[in-house]
Amino acid sequence: MKIRFWPALIILIVMAVTVRLGFWQRDRAHQKEQLNARIVAFENAPVQRVGATPIALKDIEFHRVLARGTFMPDRVVYLDNRPYNDQPGFYVVMPLKLDGGGVVLVNRGWLPRNLADRTGIEPYDTPAGEVEVEGIARANASQAFELGHGGSAAELKIRQNLDVAKYAAETGLPLQPFVIQQLNNSGDKLVRDWPAPTMGVDTNYGYMLQWWGMALAALGFGLYAARRAAKKDSTGQPAQETIDGKV
Structure with missing residues (x-):
């Protein structure tokens, strides 16, 4: 042939x-x-404390962390289009002023949307004074699909996404280059049933x-x-x- x-x-x-x-x-x-x-190993490793000294994202991502400080509610950002159990809502992202200096963003949890007012925010509690936050270090607070960047423009309280570096430049806050995904319950009515990282x-x-x-x-x-x-x-x-x- x-x-x-x-x-x-x-x-x-x-x-x-x-x-x-x-x-x-x-x-x-x-x-x-x-x-x-690695993620499983990090989550079961000893908790790392977050202080004023900057920690590179590559050295801390997916690790369990502990931070102590005071929340800054005037700087809160609500991440829109974050459904939970098919119910629309927000992620509440708030800076935590660390007791030793420096600031870290905390994704405090999920808050249901006010269905009667799209821009209305349902009431929730923010602890006054010093608090202790335990959670997982993540690169961002959650990334949602976005056409353009108008939905994440500076100074907006309700945004589609939040970039840590850009938010630091916008506010002038000395932010750590990561976000703490809060795990411990602080009695604030927020839901912390976080989705597991999807590897595909x-x-x-x-x-x-x-x-x-x-x-x-x-x-x-x-x-x-x-x-x-x-x-x-x-x-x-x-x-x-x-x-x-x-x-």
């Missing part, structure tokens, strides 16, 4: 690309599994199987086409260019 050059080349290229993409998705899944294992490992494995399935399909199609071409050649049909350039 003669091998036709151009069809064979195309099949080989398709197989090489899809097999490589399958391995890439597999590697991504393994990386996410390793990250998930199953999605990567699904794509891996899809790419490898496409490689097998390309191989099967190539073999089928080669057999059909061989039958045509054997019945006297004009032969096409082969891999050695002969006809």
Whole structure:
């Protein structure tokens, strides 16, 4: 059976690309599994105290942390479009002025929306004086899909998203480069049933199987086409260019 050059080349290229993409998705899944294992280890590690000394995000993200200070309710930001159990609401993000100096943002929890007034805020309590906040260090308070940046403009109390660095520049506060996702209950009527970090490992494995399935399909199609071409050649049909350039 003669091998036709151009069809064979195309099949080989398709197989090489899809097999490589399958391995890439597999590697991504393994990386996410390793990250998930790190997150579990960090959450079960000793609590780290947050003070005035800046801590790099890469050194603290997903760790359990403890901070002591006073909330700054005049600087609160409400993150819009954060549903909980299919009910619309906000995340309440408030700076905590640390007792040793410095400030850290705290995602205090979820607050249901006032359905009668879209910009109205349901009442909740903010502890007066010094408080202790225990939680998980996160890169941000939660990231929601946003078209443009108008919904997160400076000075708005209700925003779609909140970037820590931009908020520090906006307010002049000496913020730590992370947000504490509060876990301990301070009797403030806020919900702290936080969603677990989503790694999307199953999605990567699904794509891996899809790419490898496409490689097998390309191989099967190539073999089928080669057999059909061989039958045509054997019945006297004009032969096409082969891999050695002969006809």
